[in-house]
Amino acid sequence: MTTEIIGFIGLGHMGAPMAANLVRAGYSVCGFDLSEAARAQAQADGVRIAIDVQQAVQNATIIITMLPAGKHVISVWKELMALAAPDTLLIDCSTIDVENARKAHQMAAEHRLLSIDAPVSGGVVGAGAGTLTFMAGGEKAAFERAAPVLAAMGRRIVHCGDTGAGQAAKICNNMILGISMIGVCEAFALGEKLGLSQQALFDVASTSSGQCWALTTNCPVPGPVPASPANRDYQPGFAASLMLKDLKLAQAAAASAGATTPLGAQAAQLYNLFNAIGCGNEDFSGIIRMLRGKENKQ
């Protein structure tokens, strides 16, 4: 039985079910969120709730953060620097910019704390089912200590390299996903104009060189893949607003690293437009309707 005691900050759509899975795995977990609704949901799922960050991490040997963006992580981690005992392991599972991820690691190292960045893929469904993929960055010792805890919330855990490597892997992967989804949508829109049935295009492309996750798992037209959000009027799924967030992070990273990512830039612009016309809450595959010139929610 593990002796690790976990403080969990950020009990939103992802954090609450992740914390609940840790409780199910036998960990002692105490959580905090600024939102009352989030606290109530986590409590209903079996998570012990604290009145503030300080109480949540009081006896913690491992502290997990699952927050919206880099500025929230830096602000909470600054608070943690004064609260965490030496050798406490900090794990940030949020998706944030590489620069702030590295800054957070540096703060932790200066305070003799271990740290890893460990963003996830798999969404709310994966968080609930405990089937997330974790992409981790940080020192080997920190990763090895985190691994059993991550395994209680996920199915696949990859050590991607040094500090920030988890965030780098996450935004590179999601840049591929954003670009490939737009490619699949354009192909269906073109096929329709050419009188090709959606099923015929799917049958060919899904077993040919056009094969990709955006086509075979998250197919943007209803029918060929019954579980894809297109069959539920594009209810997420993976919200387009989150895809836009990740594409913007990729563009910021590309600018600071001097990488040339013209298709990533184009994908960010198209998802920006899709959000601007009021579709940010749709699954990101819903962009096919905009590409056909049919979607406008305002």
Ligand code: NAD
């Ligand atoms: P969310 O907005 O539902 O949850 C974030 C929570 O953080 C909120 O409940 C908010 O009240 C809380 N919070 C903010 N500042 C705080 C503070 N100072 N102290 C305590 N709590 C604070 O977001 P989410 O969907 O759970 O996503 C969390 C992270 O995971 C994001 O970085 C997101 O990009 C990433 N992510 C989300 C998904 C998804 O499908 N939702 C998938 C992969 C990755």
